[in-house]
Amino acid sequence: MEWYNLFRPHILNRGAEYHQDGYVSVFNRTETRIEAEVKGTEDYHVEIELAGENVIHMTCDCPHAESGNNCKHMAAVLFRFEEELYNEDIAKEDKAEIEIKELTWKEQIAKRRENAMELVNKIPEEEVRNLLVGFVMEDASLRSQLELTYSEHFDAKQMLLLKDEIQDIVHSHSRRGYVDWYHASDFTSALSYFLQSKVTLLIERHYLEQAFELTNYVFHCIGNIDMDDSDGGSSYVADKCYECWKMIVEKSDESGKTKMKRWFESHQDGYVVDYIEEYLQEFLASEFPTEELIRETIKELDEIISKHSDSNDCVRLYSNHYGYENVIIKRIEYMRKLGCTEDEIMEYRSKHRHFFAIRELEIAEALNKQDYVRAKELLLESKEMDTAYQNQIQKYSKQLIEIYDVLGEKENYCAELLYQLENYYHLDLHYFLALKAEIGQEEQWEETVNRIIASNRNEHFVCEILNEEKRYREIMNIIEKNDNVYLLDKYESNIKKVLPESVIACYQRYIFDEVRRVSDRKGYHHIMQHLQKIHKCPGGKEVASKIAAQWRVEYKRRSAMMDELSKIGL
Secondary structure, three states: OOOHHHOOHHHHHHHHHHHHOOOEEEEEEOOOEEEEEEEOOOEEEEEEEEEOOEEEEEEEOOHHHHOOOOOHHHHHHHHHHHHHHHHHHHHHHHHHHHHHHOOOHHHHHHHHHHHHHHHHOOOOHHHHHHHHHHHHHHOHHHHHHHHHHHOOOOOHHHHHHHHHHHHHHHHHHOEOOEEOHHHHHHHHHHHHHHHHHHHHHHHHOOOHHHHHHHHHHHHHHHHHOEEOOOOOHHHHHHHHHHHHHHHHHHHOOHHHHHHHHHHHHHOOOOOOOHHHHHHHHHHHHHHOOOHHHHHHHHHHHHHHHHHOOOOOOOOEEEEOOOEEEEHHHHHHHHHHHHOOOHHHHHHHHHHOOOOHHHHHHHHHHHHHOOOHHHHHHHHHHHHHHOOOOHHHHHHHHHHHHHHHHHHOOHHHHHHHHHHHHHHOOOOOOHHHHHHHHHOOOHHHHHHHHHHHHHHOOOHHHHHHHHHHOOOHHHHHHHHHHHOOHHHHHHHHHHHHHHOHHHHHHHHHHHHHHHHHHOOOHHHHHHHHHHHHHHHHOOOOHHHHHHHHHHHHHHOOOOHHHHHHHHHOOO
16 A cells, blocks of 8 residues: 555554544445544544545544645554555454365365465576575475385385474474473474375375385374473374274284284283373273273273263263263264164163263154254153253253244243243343244233343343343343443443433443553543543533543653543544
């Protein structure tokens, strides 16, 4: 953008300050035009005509601009325009990055390759080759990546180079063998990237034994390094190793699987530190379960289940790789691994229906079949059975709301919505507005709203309801009771239209308390924003002017405060 030279330096600087201080209060933009309001002695209206990002014509109704000058208000709006263009570019990049992160990590690599290819295609071929030669000469990791991709064979030399690359990662992030907190994240990210790029490529090229050896090398490294692991980076790398092992098993023949199984069996004890060792135990149990191991695991699970037979909530066990797993569900999975028939599994499930995890399975199965009547029956039964577990009841209630809506059972739908609103914490008005859309009679709706408000202790949610219902006096009562200026800021634009005196009085109390406490420019700026709110309230100009006059006498030695006061034109 080349608009800076349209302004004298001191005007440009003042425009930048106005923008930074948030004086551009309204900003509307099309492809060819900007209309904005800028706070000053008064609110000034700025219009700017554009051709792309270039300025064609500008107007402002301030005295300085009416004399034919480009003013600070115009500059403030253009700084805002520049910031919005920047934010839009960042948003596009963020959106693209979010879209990539929603993919699996294997798909992420493919997408980033695609993006890189688009960039490379814009470069002339000879220049690309020259760039690549330079990169290969300087970057051993890139050289090994190219060798892995294009070499016809994978030999011992390449394996040694890749292991050296892992050791380089260790040495570059550690000091005397210790990885501190400041380097831990980069260290674990580098190891994870090595697995995602080099090892994954080996798996794709079917160098499975070499991929397995390198994965184990990384696992041994992360499992024995002395590191500040406050952020859990070692588990992140171990998870990536686990995923590589799974890919290798899926591509291996029976001989390869047998070798892997023997390796896991022989490295259960002492290969890595204790808590990382559990990954080896979990993988062996998950991918290579023997009948003896399965029966032993089922026996252990049964002991846990029996201890919780009087409860509807079966305990969860923590797995390093899979997180928390419900014991009763895990037991059923092991029954399948043992070769139990579906009839045997269903019989087991039937005997343990008092556990809500089993009934949640039944509900999910009914919903998958779109058998909403059966799902409704199960949810109502579960609400009766699990009254001691409020989180479960709320979950069932939410599912019932959706089912009643699908089945067209309006009375039950409204009753369940009301139950949710009266009994549980909510952050938004989603269920409230859904209920409002169903209840047409004004008198009945007012009674319903009063019930919801009376049962709700979340004052922020109550204020949202009151604002939706335009009951501003009640919002003001809550604000005044708690002297909550933050709530007033949120609803001030509506409340001041009907209760300007109350708004002025609340803000007045607040800024007089703040001015005695604050001693820095940021604090003064915050106070002046609220003084300006008083000024804009109906009947507030005189009050704001008197406060400003009082402060100019009382705090005349506070230069930063006087400067902020001058900026709002009071």
